[in-house]
Amino acid sequence: MIDIHIHIIPGVDDGSRSLEMSLAMARMAYETGVDHMIVTPHSYPGLYENYAGERLEAKYHGLKEALRAQGIPLRLYRGMEIYGTEDTVSLLKRKKLWTLNHTKYILIEFGFHEEPDFVNEILADCYDAGYRPIVAHPARYSFVQADPQLVYDWYQKGYGIQLNKGSILGSNGKRCQDCALSLLRHGLVHCVASDAHRMGWREPNMDTITQELEKNFGEEYTYMLLEENPGRILDGRVLVGYDPIPYISDEDYE
Numbered sequence: 001m002i003d004i005h006i007h008i009i010p011g012v013d014d015g016s017r018s019l020e021m022s023l024a025m026a027r028m029a030y031e032t033g034v035d036h037m038i039v040t041p042h043s044y045p046g047l048y049e050n051y052a053g054e055r056l057e058a059k060y061h062g063l064k065e066a067l068r069a070q071g072i073p074l075r076l077y078r079g080m081e082i083y084g085t086e087d088t089v090s091l092l093k094r095k096k097l098w099t100l101n102h103t104k105y106i107l108i109e110f111g112f113h114e115e116p117d118f119v120n121e122i123l124a125d126c127y128d129a130g131y132r133p134i135v136a137h138p139a140r141y142s143f144v145q146a147d148p149q150l151v152y153d154w155y156q157k158g159y160g161i162q163l164n165k166g167s168i169l170g171s172n173g174k175r176c177q178d179c180a181l182s183l184l185r186h187g188l189v190h191c192v193a194s195d196a197h198r199m200g201w202r203e204p205n206m207d208t209i210t211q212e213l214e215k216n217f218g219e220e221y222t223y224m225l226l227e228e229n230p231g232r233i234l235d236g237r238v239l240v241g242y243d244p245i246p247y248i249s250d251e252d253y254e
């Protein structure tokens with residue numbers, strides 16, 4: 001299995017706080033079926049100032065080296081969780097941000113209460129500049145919970161949609177869970193990732209989510225979400241999915 005969203009580099013954001021914790025996270029991920037992982041530290045101007053460069057490169061290689069020394073056969077790849085702002089495209093063009101494993105795919109998040117028009121604008125700017133946005137955890141955004149048709153529009157525009165396992169399992173509350181399950185039922189999700197931050201809570205265990213997805217959505221859909229599309233992102237190939245079902249608003253019945 002390939003986890004494309006995890007905060008496992010120690011000491012760079014609100015994820016792992018130590019190398020010891022990162023190794024525990026890596027062991028747990030590996031023992032629950034993950035053998036490839038795109039590490040995605042936050043790059044969030046003003047909060048987590050992580051940009052491509054020597055400092056982050058050294059942290060990334062430090063973790064890779066530690067995995068090797070501990071005999072944990074988990075392969076790491078570079079990535080970031082980019083906080084979308086007016087500067088995102090410029091930072092990408094200047095190679096200040098890590099795309100997902102050097103592909104055109106970028107993992108991008110927004111404020112939970114952002115204006116949808118602003119989100120649409122930033123996503124379109126990235127796409128028009130040749131990048132392929134993967135929208136991180138849309139079910140967590142209040143503007144998506146209020147209007148999930150936004151995700152249908154993103155899907156149709158060719159953006160990738162990534163849900164967090166915790167959103168599906170209910171760790172972020174019922175509104176978020178209801179939204180996540182609804183997006184899955186509407187065929188609007190390309191992949192599911194851990195978005196793990198530490199041990200104990202928001203951890204990288206993928207057992208429960210695998211079982212839950214298989215039980216509710218079947219093996220084929222689960223495989224697409226956890227293996228097929230994450231593998232395509234890793235290799236920079238086009239994503240696959242089902243025919244999405246739009247959200248019909250009340251007005252459409254009038």
Ligand SMILES: [Fe+2]
Nearest residue numbers: 005007081195
């Ligand atoms: Fe994240």
